[in-house]
Every structure is written in structure tokens, then in C-alpha cells.
Amino acid sequence: MSALLPESGPGDPGSGCQRSPKLRGAGMMMPRLVPRWPAWLFCWRAACIQGASVRQKMWAGPSKIPGLGGPRGAWGTSPLVPRGSCSASSRTPEVTLTPERYPVRRLPFSVVSEDDLAALERVVPGRVITDPEELEPPNVDWLRTVRGSSKVLLRPRTTQEVAHILRYCHERNLAVNPQGGNTGMVGGSTPVFDEIILSTALMNQVLSFHDVSGVLVCQAGCVLEALSQYVEERGFIMPLDLGAKGSCHIGGNVATNAGGLRLLRYGSLRGTVLGLEVVMADGTVLNCLTSLRKDNTGYDLKQLFIGSEGTLGVITAVSILCPPKPSTVNVAFLGCPGFAEVLQTFRTCRAMLGEILSAFEFMDAECMKLVRLHLGLSCPVQESPFYVLIETAGSGPGHDAEKLGCFLEQVLDSGLVTDGTLGSDERRIKMLWALRERITEALSRDGYVYKYDLSLPLDRLYDLVGDLRARLGPSAKHVVGYGHLGDGNLHLNVTSEAFSTSLLGALEPYVYEWTAGQRGSVSAEHGLGFKKKDVLGYSKPPEALQLMRQLKALLDPKGILNPYKMLPTHA
Numbered sequence: 001m002s003a004l005l006p007e008s009g010p011g012d013p014g015s016g017c018q019r020s021p022k023l024r025g026a027g028m029m030m031p032r033l034v035p036r037w038p039a040w041l042f043c044w045r046a047a048c049i050q051g052a053s054v055r056q057k058m059w060a061g062p063s064k065i066p067g068l069g070g071p072r073g074a075w076g077t078s079p080l081v082p083r084g085s086c087s088a089s090s091r092t093p094e095v096t097l098t099p100e101r102y103p104v105r106r107l108p109f110s111v112v113s114e115d116d117l118a119a120l121e122r123v124v125p126g127r128v129i130t131d132p133e134e135l136e137p138p139n140v141d142w143l144r145t146v147r148g149s150s151k152v153l154l155r156p157r158t159t160q161e162v163a164h165i166l167r168y169c170h171e172r173n174l175a176v177n178p179q180g181g182n183t184g185m186v187g188g189s190t191p192v193f194d195e196i197i198l199s200t201a202l203m204n205q206v207l208s209f210h211d212v213s214g215v216l217v218c219q220a221g222c223v224l225e226a227l228s229q230y231v232e233e234r235g236f237i238m239p240l241d242l243g244a245k246g247s248c249h250i251g252g253n254v255a256t257n258a259g260g261l262r263l264l265r266y267g268s269l270r271g272t273v274l275g276l277e278v279v280m281a282d283g284t285v286l287n288c289l290t291s292l293r294k295d296n297t298g299y300d301l302k303q304l305f306i307g308s309e310g311t312l313g314v315i316t317a318v319s320i321l322c323p324p325k326p327s328t329v330n331v332a333f334l335g336c337p338g339f340a341e342v343l344q345t346f347r348t349c350r351a352m353l354g355e356i357l358s359a360f361e362f363m364d365a366e367c368m369k370l371v372r373l374h375l376g377l378s379c380p381v382q383e384s385p386f387y388v389l390i391e392t393a394g395s396g397p398g399h400d401a402e403k404l405g406c407f408l409e410q411v412l413d414s415g416l417v418t419d420g421t422l423g424s425d426e427r428r429i430k431m432l433w434a435l436r437e438r439i440t441e442a443l444s445r446d447g448y449v450y451k452y453d454l455s456l457p458l459d460r461l462y463d464l465v466g467d468l469r470a471r472l473g474p475s476a477k478h479v480v481g482y483g484h485l486g487d488g489n490l491h492l493n494v495t496s497e498a499f500s501t502s503l504l505g506a507l508e509p510y511v512y513e514w515t516a517g518q519r520g521s522v523s524a525e526h527g528l529g530f531k532k533k534d535v536l537g538y539s540k541p542p543e544a545l546q547l548m549r550q551l552k553a554l555l556d557p558k559g560i561l562n563p564y565k566m567l568p569t570h571a
């Protein structure tokens, strides 16, 4: 494979394009100064002159993608989407109660009494919700696959209120389900039985922002998109970005160690979260809300809560490091003839784009089919077996555009990419991202969705998709593969008209065994929640599970925090 590509890096940014023998003539006509128009445009034009129609198409400007007037990340951007008109809800009005579908037994927690309601009303006056209609949405997950039967939702505003609530519930042995935006994929944010729902929705204040360090301190219930807007107005960005940004809460993001679209560039929340405030199961407030980049004093306790899915404590505030906002963003949407070419494009991309690469996502042709079918989006390039979305983010428009242009030239010349299109203005960038970000939404409209979120070695990343198509045959409606290729993260999704136990039986444990055989992870970024808790053992040894149980027993001895989640049912 390496014979196709040069081992060398991008070379001199001021003259990179001119190094291509095909462009030499055109390059000599160009000024050697940083051009006013992006350099890739000049490279592109030169290539077009040579009659490469696919490049002409890329160069020729925006193609029309209907139905994308809304902001990027539509499945989560509109808070209405998760509960409303365009999710699977219109087809499946009733979601089966979780204990009716899954083998799970209620643990011996107390049942909320009238006295409890009165006591809780004193803690959060006017914010104890018992109206069945209001309780319906928070009892059901976004995918409409699990449903609890909680009779109470609490809406605290302050850490002290959360502390009072937990102290009370701990004493009374009442189970609690912490809930942020309820956008999770594994049934982690909805109750299984009658757990009290503790919503962070009203804990939505920014506490401080430092415009030199970029450290943001905020309450857990701030919506990710609102935070993005807040820091962007101050010249920074959030270090994470998700399709669910319009609904998800930062506390939930941290509790699930959400990955998303920027992880490739800015790393995981384990690195960017600087401090946390957490309320423990017994109501103790653990204030580790520091904003220090460096702090080697003792165990890094915040790491225990990042990714613990609300089972060890309730995150009430977050201190997070925001990177400076890039002044130049470009997106390339490319078609590749095969998965080997996708991988080689990634390799070339890392070598040639280096520090300006901010995302490398991929999707297969089936995904494109579904976003077209269910969302009316159109493919902006020639039909291809695979598509990649590459984003660059930097500070020098000429520099970035030239690097991108040279990279595109290289991948087109070598046949790794057969067609593509570019976006550098906000509207077009959003349009291109929507094709990738809205796959989840399209899948939800296709029927019942079986979701797998796997970390796999890059060269085996897509094998399971083909393997499953052959294994499942017509019993599955669609089998699709997409995801964060740059992070080695495959989103494998299978749809069927309705939930089917036999299809589930054909998928599991097969998918998990296959993944374990590659030493992969059975949950790359979505966590385990309720639906994946029993497969933890495929990715962690028994000793690790044992230590996790001991930690849980230490921090939440009565097991009241988000029970039935994350840890396997049986020891």
C-alpha cells in the first residue's frame, strides 16, 4: 500500500502545489506570495485545465443539498427532535417497559411515599414533578428503546439542593437516576424501574470564563451548544462537539466521557476536564473544581467520575479547558472506491495536513442511502462505496487552503479518492457535516436500531460490517458502518422493521466476541448504560470488574446511584 503514497510530509507550504509535476506549468504562473484566493483554488483550477472533471466538480462551487436550512447537528440541535415529530416516535407510540423486554429485577429500594414527596418539596419547592404527562419524556430514551416508570422528577438549581436530595434519598434508600439531556445511546440516562429522576436541566449557569487560559467553569446542566456559543463569542471553542449538541448537557458529556467529532484533535475529556464538583451518594459535596493545568497532588479523583455514568456520584459543575477558536475551517467531503483507500487517505491526510487536521470521519454507501431516503439529503459527490469527511482548522487561511489543496491533489492523483467537494463558508460546512452527523437520525427513522459502538484496529475496522451483512441476510433491513475513523471508532448499526429477539440473538454475542477477538472495545464512546452493562467483560479482565465493584461499594454502599447500569448484573 505504501507504494501508492510518498513517505514525505507536506513540504514547503509556500510552494507545495508547484511541486506536483502535473502542475508545474500552472504553478510557475502563480505569484509566490500567499495568494488572496486560497492556494488550493489555484491548484484546483490548474488541475481542471488538465481536464479532470471530477476536480472541476469540486472546484465549481456548492452543489445543492436540500433540507439543511437548520443548524448543524440536527438530530440533537433541535431540542424537539428527541421527543417529537421526526423521531421514530411517530411510528411507535408506545415503548415497551424495560423490565418487560429485558431480564432485570427491581432491587429492594424504598418506594417514594407521600411523605417523601413532601420532604423533597421542601428541598426544591415547586420543582418536584409528578404529573404523568410531564414524566413521560424523561422515562423514555432518545432512541425509544427503553422505558422506565419513575413517578418523580426533581429539578434542583444548586449543588446544595442536589446534596440535600441525595442525603435524603440515601437515608431513605431511594434509588436515583441522574439525567442530563437524555441523549444517550445505551439506556443509561432513563430509569429502569421507579428511580427518582434527578434532572440537571435548571443547573445551567456559566460560573466563570477566563479569556487568557480559556478555562470555562459551569454548572452541569449547561447545554453543549449554548456553551459553544458562549465561548465562541469570546474567541474559543468547546473541546468536544457532538451531533446531540443541541440537547446534551456538559455534565452528561463528562459523566459518559463523550467522544464526538473533535476528539482526534483535542483528545478526550479525560484530558480537557480540569476539575469537577461532584455530589456523592450520601450527599457529601466533593469540590475538586480546580482550573489548574498541572496538579500532581494525590490521586486524580475526578477521573473516577469521568465516564462513570452517574453510578459513583452526581456531577454538578465542570471546569474545562477550551482551545482557541480556529480562524479558518475547511471541510472536504470525498468519495473513496474502497475501505483500503479510506485508510490510505487517512494516512496521507495525517502526513500532509498534520497539525491542521481536526476531524476524519467516514461513512459507507448504505449510510448515504439512508440520509437520502429519510432526510432528503443529497449526495454532493459521485456515488461511491465510501465517503470521508475531513475537516481542517487553523489560523492561516492561505496556509491551510494550500495544504488542503496539495493533499487533495495527491489523493486524487493516486486514485485514493475519486470525487469530492469542499466547503469553507459556514453554511456549506454545516451542509457537509449534516451528511455525517445526521446518520443517527436517519437510522432512527428506518426502524428498530441495534447499535454497536466499537473500537477496533484500523485495518479490521470495517470487516465486521461485511461479515454481518452475509450473516444476517434479509433478516436485517440495513447494516451500516460509519464513525470516527481517526479515533479507530466504528459505529455499526443494524435496522429491522421492529425489535426482533431472533435478530438480536444473531447479533449478540457474535459482535462482542468478534470485537474481543481483535482486542477491541465493546463501547468506544457511548458507555455501557443499561443495555451494554453485561458485556463489560468482553473488554475488561475479571480483576478490573472486581475493582470496579469495590469502588462502587465504597462510594455508593447502598447502590442508589443509577442502579442497573454500567456494572454487570452478575458477579
Ligand SMILES: O=C(O)CC[C@@H](O)C(=O)O
Residues within 6 Å of the ligand: 185, 243, 260, 436, 437, 439, 440, 451, 452, 453, 483, 491, 492, 493
Ligand atoms: O448512532 C450512532 O451509532 C452514533 C452516534 C454518534 O456517536 C455519532 O458519532 O454520530
Ligand SMILES: [Zn+2]
Residues within 6 Å of the ligand: 259, 260, 483, 484, 491, 525
Ligand atoms: Zn460517535
